[in-house]
Amino acid sequence: MQTTSDDVLIARIAGGDRLAMQVLFARHHVRVYRFVLRLVRNEATAEDLISEVFLDIWRQAGKFEGRSAVSTWMLSIARFKALSALRRRQDDELDDETAAAIEDQADDPETALAKKDKGAILRQCLTRLSTEHREVIDLVYYHEKSVEEVAEITGIPEATVKTRMFYARKKLSELLKEQGIDRGWP
Amino acid sequence: MNTNEKEAPVQGNIEALLPWHAAGTLSRRDAQRVEDALTRDPELARRYALVREELGETIHLNETLGAPSARAMEKLFAKIDAEPKRAATGGAGSFSLSSRFTGWLGGLTPRTLAFAGGAAAIAILLQAGFIASIVLKQQTAGFETASAPSTAPGIGAFTLIRFAPQASFDDINKFLETNKLSIVSGPAPGGLYKVRVGENALSKDELGQVVKKLQQDKVVGFIVTTQ
Numbered sequence: 001m002q003t004t005s006d007d008v009l010i011a012r013i014a015g016g017d018r019l020a021m022q023v024l025f026a027r028h029h030v031r032v033y034r035f036v037l038r039l040v041r042n043e044a045t046a047e048d049l050i051s052e053v054f055l056d057i058w059r060q061a062g063k064f065e066g067r068s069a070v071s072t073w074m075l076s077i078a079r080f081k082a083l084s085a086l087r088r089r090q091d092d093e094l095d096d097e098t099a100a101a102i103e104d105q106a107d108d109p110e111t112a113l114a115k116k117d118k119g120a121i122l123r124q125c126l127t128r129l130s131t132e133h134r135e136v137i138d139l140v141y142y143h144e145k146s147v148e149e150v151a152e153i154t155g156i157p158e159a160t161v162k163t164r165m166f167y168a169r170k171k172l173s174e175l176l177k178e179q180g181i182d183r184g185w186p
Numbered sequence: 187m188n189t190n191e192k193e194a195p196v197q198g199n200i201e202a203l204l205p206w207h208a209a210g211t212l213s214r215r216d217a218q219r220v221e222d223a224l225t226r227d228p229e230l231a232r233r234y235a236l237v238r239e240e241l242g243e244t245i246h247l248n249e250t251l252g253a254p255s256a257r258a259m260e261k262l263f264a265k266i267d268a269e270p271k272r273a274a275t276g277g278a279g280s281f282s283l284s285s286r287f288t289g290w291l292g293g294l295t296p297r298t299l300a301f302a303g304g305a306a307a308i309a310i311l312l313q314a315g316f317i318a319s320i321v322l323k324q325q326t327a328g329f330e331t332a333s334a335p336s337t338a339p340g341i342g343a344f345t346l347i348r349f350a351p352q353a354s355f356d357d358i359n360k361f362l363e364t365n366k367l368s369i370v371s372g373p374a375p376g377g378l379y380k381v382r383v384g385e386n387a388l389s390k391d392e393l394g395q396v397v398k399k400l401q402q403d404k405v406v407g408f409i410v411t412t413q
Contacts, residue, residue: 141244
């Protein structure tokens with residue numbers, strides 16, 4: 001079965017096609033939501049932000065020049081919205097609820113190890129990374145973005161994308177070590 | 187945040203590419219470089235296993251984040267409905283013509299496209315028919331003397347013209363007479379006709395001026411210079 005490409009949907013949206021907007025939303029809203037949620041760490045805020053992201057897409061569809069993938073363009077808009085929301089909140093730290101949840105899980109490495117669930121510990125450590133490190137790891141691993149696309153979304157040079165990813169992974173290893181898991185790297 | 191990011195010793199390093207290799211987003215060339223290195227270097231292969239572990243758990247983590255409620259979509263479309271109406275065709279700003287055309291084509295059903303294609307083909311055939319009659323008329327009735335009198339086929343200045351599909355017999359006839367043009371050959375693939383625009387060869391600029399003038403006429407769908 002052939003599906004309408006994102007580019008065609010954007011062209012239709014530029015012409016005011018509401019149904020095309022529904023299709024695009026249905027196709028991408030979960031991933032955009034998850035990307036935003038990982039940055040702002042608040043479900044209600046993330047939900048508000050995705051409607052803002054897609055409203056911007058509705059308004060700016062006519063300006064989309066197709067130089068990048070539609071999903072890359074959407075994540076750029078989502079990132080801008082999320083970081084603006086974080087600035088408004090004047091709080092790039094963990095919110096109380098999340099911090100409490102992490103402490104509950106993280107303060108007992110022996111218990112965690114006893115469960116022998118290395119994957120769960122790794123996921124928990126992923127939530128403890130800084131905003132920048134979470135962002136680059138999600139873009140590369142979950143949103144399947146190339147070096148060039150990550151550079152476009154985050155507005156940093158490609159070489160810096162690679163080094164940021166390196167440091168994010170290095171930090172992840174350090175967090176794992178704190179939890180009693182030594183990966184022997186870096 | 188990371189003050190050392192720019193000085194980090196990973197640029198150009200194969201190891202720095204491992205996350206993208208695991209995600210399958212490297213170019214074929216880079217992917218091959220990484221594959222070769224992994225075959226040669228067991229330590230790199232061990233580190234690659236760590237990367238794959240991170241990849242799997244990052245996907246797992248994101249997939250357990252859930253999805254927004256229906257409220258998000260309701261809110262969005264309430265906002266869209268409150269936006270000023272825009273034209274049904276064409277977009278805001280500078281969206282390219284080709285993208286609009288792609289979007290328009292994408293909006294047609296296969297049946298509509300087949301019908302439109304068939305109708306266009308019939309229109310082109312009809313047009314070819316009456317243009318042939320114009321050519322015949324030029325050759326027999328002698329109004330060519332007003333345009334390209336007894337000129338050998340290869341001499342003169344020429345353009346390739348595709349007439350607008352809606353152009354009628356009378357429109358085309360009048361266009362040729364008014365501009366003192368004669369059809370030399372055609373139609374070529376794409377419905378193009380070779381049209382003599384002058385008895386003598388013109389310079390590139392002069393021919394460009396002629397083309398510019400002729401393309402203003404609604405009878406002309408497409409026009410370029412030719413030898």
